[in-house]
Amino acid sequence: MNWIANYVRPKIRGLMKSRDVPEDLWDKCPSCGQMIFTRELEKNLRVCPHCGHHLRLAAKKRLELLFDDGKFTLVELPKSLVDPLKFRDRKRYGERLKEAQGKSGGQDAIVVAHGTMGGHPTVAACFDFSFMGGSMGIAVGEGLLAAAKLAVLQEAALIAIPASGGARMQEGILSLMQMPRSIIAVDMVKEAGLPYIVLLTDPTTGGVSASFAMLGDIAVSEPGAIIGFAGRRVIEETIREQLPPDFQTAEYLLEHGMVDMVVDRRELRERLAQVIDLLRRPGPSAKVLPLKQPKAAKEEKEGAKQDKKSKAPAAESDEEE
Template sequence: MNWITNYVRPRINSIFSRREVPDNLWSKCDECGTMLFHRELTANLNVCTQCGHHMAIGPRERFEALFDGGVFVEVDVPEPLADPLHFRDQKKYPDRMKAAQKKTGEKEAMLVAEGEIGRTPIVAAAQDFDFMGGSMGMYVGNAIIAAAERAVKRKRPLILFAAAGGARMQEGILSLMQMPRTTVAVQMLKEAGLPYIVVLTHPTTGGVTASYAMLGDVQISEPNALICFAGPRVIEQTIREKLPDGFQRAEYLLDHGMLDRVTPRTELRAELITITRMLLGLPPAVAGDLPAPETVSAPQVTKADVAVDKKAPGGK
């Protein structure tokens, strides 16, 4: 036995037998720095198992956790003009859209779906902050209107998950016009006597906060979410004063009467089921996770729906 046998040969064997470890097995918590195994993180809905920090989650993953059995049907949204202003900054607007679509796998910043939670039929809409900061453009306005119209037509509550950096500057005034458009859509729900529940996630800012995100019958937020019109840095620079700790965070807004609840993501589904059934005057749902409905398909068109369509402008 010598140094060649004891050291060199094992060293050579370890080099040639070394296996590559995939980079996506672990995620680092932005808050506490803990390395989290991706399966545990996914099972906990992207909430850190050590400190409870809520990381970003996409609309599709959120809906899979929300609906019974993770089953839902997407609602069609009318497509707006692709590049109405022919806007260009460092990149052309269509190029930015293609990059965002490739990054997220979604065609736009909002997903609309319908299904059941606790055997209660609902319509849901969720913004994707990874898609150009969840910015509110014409598509987002069309999506909220489509969600409201579907909810009214099917007599279902609407639950909206907001996450946005504000209006989409590449669409200019057309983006700002979505504020009154979505406000009218919310009014449609109120006139129909249907619940409109908003879940504010981190961050919800700008024109989104000044319109549909703060008009819910019930306002819920995830913990420590930033909710504001102008951000704290802009306000500090404007008034030249130091803001209170936690200013514009969910817990601060709850203490000052702007929110009804601050609920962890892992408890949100059960709370939404309870609130929705209370607002609809239904008895409490059966406790625990429910399996997927026996049959899930595209919504069926009834004779009543056809009659409503005929009465609408342009109906035959």
């Protein structure tokens, strides 16, 4: 009996054991709950093929999507203070930063790059939500200022692509100071007469939406993106009213005039290139030809001239008499 239990049974179980399935083989859509092959989802730019829900996209993947031929140059951002308040909750803030850097592969929640869109020089400041929820700290403020200075230097359009839960609580008041700093960055670009475009992605909330994210010359959003300041539950508890089901979505903001257009991710490159072209080249791109006058209008005009000529001698003869 021991021989069967200790030798035969493990052998049978080993033969019947199913193969391990790789963890990254499938993704689940958070909207419709359908399981999707990761390869199929990536090919579709992380847009659910069943319901069209736009899943979050990594910062560098988004830059590849937007710039011409997927080519861009990353900008090395200035170093900022690390853990200025020596903050600690369950972990030290410095440890959290190292974990986030290892997870995302970036130094902080913002990536700045430059290249061309539709042939026009463009600088993009893109948030990475995987880095501590895309929260805005000192490093993000430095990144936005660096992006604005580069745009002015290159006479390029600036595109901000927020995906953030707001200011970073571990930096306290210093994180809130990045709100006016981000507005200074926007003013630098606008004073230089350059386009400033904001591409709102899911989510854009808190201090980010209360500063530079709502100051774009053109505000573009992805479908279904959550955009607002305070959370839905907080607002409902404050005003003691039930909010509409689509409250704070991109479509709701478009309907109420807060967003200029909602564009599918697969059409973003073409649409942004078109917007930048219109803003950088306000005149016609081809020679304007005069319209030919309709035949009837031309004959009427000639008839009016003849009437004037015939009346003129009669008036002169009356004066002589």
